[in-house]
Amino acid sequence: MLTIRVTSLEQFRIWKEDDDLDVGWLLTRLLGKEAPSDVMLAGTAFHSALEHASEGVLDTLAFGDYRFDFNCDAEVQIPTLKELEITKQYGDLLVTGHVDGLIGKEITDYKTTGQFDPDRYMESYQWRYYLDMCDCDRFRWQVFVISEFGPPCCYEVKQIHQLAQVRYPGMDQDCARLAQEYYEFASQQPLLGGKQ
Secondary structure: OEEEEHHHHHHHHHHHHOOOOOHHHHHHHHOOOOOOOHHHHHHHHHHHHHHOOOOEEOOEEEEOOEEEEEOOOOEEOOOOEEEEEEEEEEOOEEEEEEEEEEEOOEEEEEEEEOOOOHHHHHHOOHHHHHHHHHOOOEEEEEEEEEEEOOOOOEEEEEEEEEEEEEOOOOHHHHHHHHHHHHHHHHOOOHHHOOOO
């Protein structure tokens, strides 16, 4: 039985749809050999700080050496159910994920970015898998646009965007199809647990 995280399945989808990316690009990401960038480390710190925040208007968040100053209107909804590990089996592939928050039948996901690109989120399969795996109907992003500001590890939150997607007929089949395509690919890759 092969196992993969939803985020890695999304990397696989991106690789399949971009002829300019070689298999080395994909394997580096699937095997966790890509060193995290400063922006990725800041995003992880922001997410950790948000885990401990209270719902309402925010002006500053901090975690470890990181500080985030909100230089925009920042009313953030914090779910009561948060940081949930989820799994679902698609054929011979076990898919795992990590949900930031859950309110009723709606999933909340937090993202940080340097530049807001709504299409990137809408085209992703992450929201599809999370809705299918949690049997939910709506996926809501809170996207925080951040940039370095002042001393090291200090960032400003310049904008907050809300996006949403909803379950659609056949979504579960789309998820199963991508999972099967990944399983067939990984079965031929010794580094991913496939045939030697």
